[in-house]
Amino acid sequence: MSLTIRNNKEFGEAVRRARLKQNLRQVDLARKASVRQALISDLENGTTSAKLDTVIKVLAALDMDLSIIPRCKAAFDPVKY
Amino acid sequence: MSLTIRNNKEFGEAVRRARLKQNLRQVDLARKASVRQALISDLENGTTSAKLDTVIKVLAALDMDLSIIPRCKAAFDPVKY
DNA sequence: TTATTTTATACGCTTAATCGTATATATTGA
């Protein structure tokens, strides 16, 4: 139950999905996270590389957490060969 | 196998732990991530809120990924009561 | 201790995030 984020665009898409799933407007999310509606718009469209502070605030407002995970090594699977 | 990051300090600590585990100096990590050694120092000490771009670059250089996860609801566990 | 290596700080500079505010442009509902 985790979604990997490799760039601003993927982050924006994840935010938008989560926001819509909770039936929030950008302005609602903005208020919860103490930022401007315009910023939410920018983030969702991936037109800005938000500060870690901001990323965490917005995710928190969506009841989500940021986490780091080891990059899976794509272990060799003999069954597949 | 994931570590939650709630602020700059926690991010910095995670970076430092991962770097040391791989026996890298700040300057080594800096080169891999294409940033300055001074920036790695700042990040590890939590004295700056890096841009998402930077966070992802540094984690990638450490073979780690950023991910977002739903905040666990601390489900009621009857066994505990 | 002394030399070497590593990390932290400093300074001026450039670029970018974020703000407040406002408005243009969708999108949706009646």
Next chain:
DNA sequence: TCAATATATACGATTAAGCGTATAAAATAA
């Protein structure tokens, strides 16, 4: 279609990230 709502864009101002380049300070090794 028209009005209401939601999202995207704009603009100037402020704050902060990140740079290059040193160097100070701390940690490690000899």
